[in-house]
Amino acid sequence: xxxxxxxxxxxxxxxxxxxxxxxxxxxxxxxxxxxxxxxxxxxxxxxxxxxxxxxxxxxxxxxxxxxxxxxxxxxxxxxxxxx
Numbered sequence: 001x002x003x004x005x006x007x008x009x010x011x012x013x014x015x016x017x018x019x020x021x022x023x024x025x026x027x028x029x030x031x032x033x034x035x036x037x038x039x040x041x042x043x044x045x046x047x048x049x050x051x052x053x054x055x056x057x058x059x060x061x062x063x064x065x066x067x068x069x070x071x072x073x074x075x076x077x078x079x080x081x082x083x
């Protein structure tokens with residue numbers, strides 16, 4: 001007579017083992033939930049925040065005029081040390 005098991009590979013645990021497995025499962029699940037709730041963030045320094053309007057003006061083409069370029073060149077010429 002040949003008897004074949006329907007539940008081959010199924011583990012039968014005692015009640016104590018079941019509670020330990022449930023506790024471990026819950027702890028792992030809580031750890032994964034904590035990891036999911038964390039998010040990366042960054043802050044911009046005050047010096048960089050001062051540059052934000054300048055960057056937006058560059059993107060908008062405010063500094064593309066010849067008058068602005070002349071003023072910038074004059075300011076650089078006066079402020080940079082002469083060689």
